[in-house]
Amino acid sequence: MKENVIYWSKYFIPTTKEIPAGTEAASHQLLLRAGLVNMLTSGVYSYLPLGLRVLRRVEDIIREEMNRAGACEVFLPCLQPIELWQTTKRDEALKEIMIRFKDNRGREMCLGPTHEEVITALVKDYVQSYRQLPVTLYQIQTKFRDELRTRFGIVRANEFMMKDAYSFDRDETGLKKNYQLMYEAYEKVFQRCGLKVVIVKADSGAMGGDVSHEFLVIAPIGEDHVLQCDACHFAMGSSMSTEQAACPQCQNGKLQKQIAIELGHVFQLGTKYTDALKVVFLDEDGQQKPIIMGCYGIGVSRLVAAIIETNRDDAGIVWPREVAPFDVEILLVQDDPQLTPLAQSYAQQLQEVGLKVLVDDRLESPGRKFKDADLIGIPYRIILGKRTLQEGKVEVKDRKTLATTMFTKNDLIKEFLKIWKATC
Ligand SMILES: Nc1ncnc2c1ncn2[C@@H]1O[C@H](COP(=O)(O)OP(=O)(O)O)[C@@H](O)[C@H]1O
Ligand SMILES: [Mg+2]
Ligand SMILES: [Zn+2]
Numbered sequence: 001m002k003e004n005v006i007y008w009s010k011y012f013i014p015t016t017k018e019i020p021a022g023t024e025a026a027s028h029q030l031l032l033r034a035g036l037v038n039m040l041t042s043g044v045y046s047y048l049p050l051g052l053r054v055l056r057r058v059e060d061i062i063r064e065e066m067n068r069a070g071a072c073e074v075f076l077p078c079l080q081p082i083e084l085w086q087t088t089k090r091d092e093a094l095k096e097i098m099i100r101f102k103d104n105r106g107r108e109m110c111l112g113p114t115h116e117e118v119i120t121a122l123v124k125d126y127v128q129s130y131r132q133l134p135v136t137l138y139q140i141q142t143k144f145r146d147e148l149r150t151r152f153g154i155v156r157a158n159e160f161m162m163k164d165a166y167s168f169d170r171d172e173t174g175l176k177k178n179y180q181l182m183y184e185a186y187e188k189v190f191q192r193c194g195l196k197v198v199i200v201k202a203d204s205g206a207m208g209g210d211v212s213h214e215f216l217v218i219a220p221i222g223e224d225h226v227l228q229c230d231a232c233h234f235a236m237g238s239s240m241s242t243e244q245a246a247c248p249q250c251q252n253g254k255l256q257k258q259i260a261i262e263l264g265h266v267f268q269l270g271t272k273y274t275d276a277l278k279v280v281f282l283d284e285d286g287q288q289k290p291i292i293m294g295c296y297g298i299g300v301s302r303l304v305a306a307i308i309e310t311n312r313d314d315a316g317i318v319w320p321r322e323v324a325p326f327d328v329e330i331l332l333v334q335d336d337p338q339l340t341p342l343a344q345s346y347a348q349q350l351q352e353v354g355l356k357v358l359v360d361d362r363l364e365s366p367g368r369k370f371k372d373a374d375l376i377g378i379p380y381r382i383i384l385g386k387r388t389l390q391e392g393k394v395e396v397k398d399r400k401t402l403a404t405t406m407f408t409k410n411d412l413i414k415e416f417l418k419i420w421k422a423t424c
Contacts (some may be wrong), residue, residue, distance in 0.1 A: 003334070005347040006326070008360045011048050013317065015372045021222045025221045026172045027308040028153030030317050034376045036304075041382025043150030043158035045301075053163065053325035054304055059140050060194045061165050061322060062298060071136040071165050076118045078142055082108035084117045097145040111144035116295060119166045120273040124214040127168065127291065128334070130283045134174050137184075138165035140300060154301045155261060161300040166255040170276075179268055186215055186264050193303060195312055197263065198226055198235035201413050214356045215264035215298075222261035229253035261306050264301075269293040282318045317377030318400050321424075326358040328416075329378040333385035336390060343384055349413045355420070374399070382416065 005380035014035040023029045025041065029038045036051030047055055050298075063073065082100060085091035092099070100110040112118065119137060143162045150156050183199075190197045195217050202212040214237075216224055225238035227245070231253030238257060247253035271290040274280070280288045304323075311318045321323070328350055330343050340361070349355045358378060360369050366385075373381050383395040394412045396419070397404045407415045 002351070002354065003356065005344075005351050005357045005359060007360060008380065009362045011358075013372075013376065014048065015375055025151065025155065025305070025309065026312060027155070027221070027305045028287075030308050030375070031153055031305065034317055035368060037154060039153075041076065043147065043156075043349050045154055045159075050325045051304070054307075054319075054323055055301065057323045057325075058193060058300055058303055058307075059161075059163075062140065062189055062300065063328075064229050065185040065188045065192075066138050066163070066165060069136070069181040071138045071167075071182075073179070074119075074122075074137050074139050075114075076115050076122070076139055076141060078112050078144065080110055080118060082110055084121060085110065088117055088273060089244060090117065097147060099247070101145045104422075113143055113145045113160075114217050114297075115139070115141070115164055116166065116269075116273050116293075117277070118123055118280055120277045120293070123168055124277055124279040127279070130170050130281055133281060133291065134167060134169045134178060136165060136167040136178055138163060138296075138351065151223070153305060155221065155271060155305045156223070157301065160302065163298040163300050165296040167294040167296070169294075170281070170289070171292065172248050175270075175292045179266060179294050181369055182266050183213065186296070186298070190215060190263065191215075192322050193307055194323065195303075195306060196310075198228065198260065200226055200235065200237035202237065202265065210270055211268040213266050214262050215266075216262050216305050217310060218258045218260050218305060220259065221309060222259045224260045224262050225257050226260045227255040228258045232370075234267070261302065262311070263303055263306055264296075264298040266296045269296060271296050276297050312377075315371070316375035316378040319377045319379060321379055322423035325356075325376070326378045327355040327420075328357050328380045328382060329373055329376075330382045331358045331369055331373055332359070332361050333369070333383060335361075335363055338384055338389065339384045339386065344379065346382060346384075346413060351416065379417070382412070 008267040016033050019029055020032045035048050038046045052127040059389055082091055094113055098110050099112050103109050140163045144159055147156055147158055150158055157328055169175045197215045198215050200214050203216045216226055226235045227238050229247035232250040245255045247255055271292055273293055274290045279291050280290055283289050308317050311320055332339050332343055343359050347359050350357050377399055379399050381397040392409050393406045394409055395404055395406055396416055
């Protein structure tokens, strides 16, 4: 979607210099300092314009990959009756994290910590025949979990965004096929978000013999661990207790325990929920059979934190291209009648070819503007200063490599678009 050029002076990006108190994770500090999120109370966050733009871009990548894999988007309610949860006994199993209450009509309700029960009840309402299968439904929706220990800002919150998908199949073969499609879609999502994930076969102990994989990113913070080879980077789950075992993939590598953040989880559920809710279909052979399910989750808001945690330097965030809140920042060094129309003209031309442009036209010191630009981490910066412009030059800075290049004023757009396309 094409949008207007955005002027910082009329926008809302409340950046701060100070490191916020009570924050341990770099991503948490940057989320607050770059004006992406605001904490209402522990574990509960508001998304400010810049943070929301990133969240929406991540959501759109997920939507594209889910749709490509054949999943259909729905939107399920957060507000759910406890009765439904009693059918699977998960009102008990998830008691610790469930936010429940009685409404004014006396109904026992909860705010959904997850949606297996709701989606299974929904499918029961419509699917009767094998002709209606397979089907995969997904949503991007707020989840509520009464986590006792919220941590690292939006990494573990009480209210957060999740993409959850659910597949419904006639048989195991169908489930395996859908599982594979989701697995591949996940790989694409994380890669497009600029994340190098490790995929490990998850411990399925408590859940029975079902197949499950976790997608994690190795980072300085996190609540999970993986074992990674120091030579070939092969990784595996850390349920294995030997801490410095030999690598099964190469000759002389050693497995090292690494901290990781869990970003996604795919699960071959089987008939746990469809049995509990008695969801059957009439198969081609005339038999009534339970529908076979898979479920697939991505922590969308957690992903934003993980992107920052793994894409930053001492000065601030270094957004991967596809999730950056803007593509280009045009920075006006001075408030000058010569610079303003040029900035507007550049911005207009970039916007017309589909780039998202932020113009820093604030009446702030150049030092502050440069620091803020590093902090918010837009991939490219076009710097308009009086001195360079007297020589007919404009500077372009790459946020990632920190390389700067001078271009003549009239060639700027043409030359910049060359760089832009070359680094796609
Ligand atoms: N409290 C939370 N805050 C933010 N994201 C979360 C939280 N809990 C789970 N997630 C995200 O949602 C994804 C799917 O959730 P799930 O596997 O059900 O969570 P868990 O592994 O905590 O049981 C997780 O992989 C994670 O990315
Ligand atoms: Mg999980
Ligand atoms: Zn190895």
